[in-house]
Each structure stands twice: as structure tokens, then as C-alpha cells.
Amino acid sequence: MSWRRSGLAVCLVATMAGCATRAPEPRSGTDGPGARPPPDLMQVPSALPKIEPIREGGPNKPYAVLGQSYAPLRADALYHEDGLASWYGRKFHGRKTASGEVYNMYAMTAAHKTLPIPSYARVTNPANGRSVVVRVNDRGPFVRGRIIDLSYTAALQLDTLHGVARVVVERITPEQIASGAWRGAAAAANGDDGPPEVPASAVLPAPALTPPPGASSDAAASEPTRAPTAAGRGFWVQLGAYRERNGAMQLQQQASERIDGLGLLLAVFSDSALHRVQAGPFATRDEAQRIAERVRQQMLLTPLVLERR
Secondary structure, eight states: OOOOOOSSTTOOSGGGTTOOOOOOOOOOSOOSSOSSOOTTGGGOOOOOOOOOOOOSSGGGSOEEETTEEEOOOOTTOOOEEEEEEEEEOTTTTTSBOTTSSBOOTTSSEEEOSSSOSSEEEEEEETTTTEEEEEEEEEOOOOSTTEEEEEEHHHHHHHTOTTSOEEEEEEEEOHHHHHHTHHHHHHHHHTTOSSOOOOOGGGOOOOOOOOOOTTOOHHHHHHOTTOOOSSOOSEEEEEEEEESSHHHHHHHHHHHHHHSTTGGGGEEEEEOSSOEEEEEEEESSHHHHHHHHHHHHHHHOOOOEEEEEO
16 A cells, blocks of 8 residues: 655645645555445456646646655656556545546556656556556655555556555557557457557567577577477566467467567467466566567567566
């Protein structure tokens, strides 16, 4: 649960007039999900991204909290970060957010220190592959090491209600909303039954991939479709997860065709619930992150980097 303080007291300078930003507050045990949460919160849909005007000033002005200065991002800025998420509940339910809107702990919203207000972000829990889309309408959390404060329902769906949890946050930009490109990434992340449609314009020239430990570059070139047969130790890049194996197999084939050399590294790993398309193993996280960035650029997906020990 997050440490927050309501009110305008933390708007420390005149340029912050009208701000509803809250500073952290020690845990008091009074926050939580509420006495009677609505039923079926796991079925609440993610926020639906749409183009919204992002006005200058107000919650998008530079501001300072507890001696730390923050500069909200410009309207079209990209954002991708890996860090800790917290959540806030009944203590702030019904109070105004930094945007002036009333906080609803059962809606799919979030607070962020620098993302434009309003804006949209995809939040993924790499521990389980779950992903949600939230609408950013508040500022915070102002606790060192935390990058986003989720609504109760968003945290519930990501399975992060036990406290703070590592997440990946990626902004959905106005350009991605206008083109519809964000939908493809959401389908793969949430286990829909088919792979995203990848526009030809998303395919970029790519350097040769680094083969997995123990494999030679010649093998990677001559056997591009041989996939790992077991989920070995190391770092893996997950491209998507599907309820139907056919969807995972289609994504595997699509990625193999669109990204040079990736076929050698791809595999579909299945359990009772999902079929996961993953590439690896890689010896280091940095190596896996480089591959994930190529997947992100060339297929408009939001890959996850996972470690198996």
C-alpha cells in the first residue's frame, strides 16, 4: 500500500497553484480495499485509451514535493520503466486527484510522478505475465524506488495487492492510440486468442542476434527455425501469452519471419493456463533487454524479460 498525504499542502511553490499532488504518509493501517468491494472486479475492463487534450499548466506544470523537483513529460513523450508499484485504496476513495477528478479505487487508474495528465499506460507484472491498461489522472507515489501507484482494482488484477511489486510501465502514446497500434500489444500481453496484426512499416533493418550460450553464430544462421526444447536457466524474453496454443504458434512463426535470426531462440512453453512465446536463454539481462527492444520496435509488442534460475 502506498504512503500518501491528501490536500494541497505539498504544492510548495506558486507555480503549483491548483495542484492536488500528495506526499507520502507513514502507514497507519487505515487504507485498504473497503468493507464491501464490488463483485467481479477481476472482470473490470482495462481503461480504453483515447485521444484527450493535455493542457499546459495545472497538473502538468513542474512541481516540487519534499524537496524533490519533478518535470512532467511533454504530451507526445515516450516512457518505459521497470520498478516498484504500490496501490492506494479507501483512504483516498472519493477525494480529488491531481487532475481534479474524484479518485475511484475500483476504476482502472493510476498515479505517476511525471506522465502527462491525463494519459494512458500499460502496466505488466513480469512475475505472472499479467498486463492492464490504466488511465493516469493523479500524481505520486513520492516514496523512493516506486514508479507508479495503482488503483485497488488495477493492483488486484495484476496480483500486486500484497504490498509493493516489480512492474513494467510503458506509456501508450497519442500516436499509438490514433493508429490503433496499442491494441496489438495488449492482445499479446493479455493472452487473447490470436497474434497481433503487425504493419509492414514496423519492420526495421536488424543486426544479427547473439546466439544463446553454447551456440555458434553459424548455427544461428543455418538453423533459424530450431527452438529450445526446454526452459533452461538464464534470461528469457517473453513476446506474448495465449489461452489457445494456435495463437502462440502463430506469433512464434510471425516473429521468426520478421526478425532475422530469432527463430533459433524461440519456443512455446505451455502450462495448464497459458501458452507463452519466449526467446532465450540469454546469459545476461542486458543481452535479453537488447533483444526485447528489437521486438518492441519491430513488432509493436511489449515484451517482458524474465529470469529462470
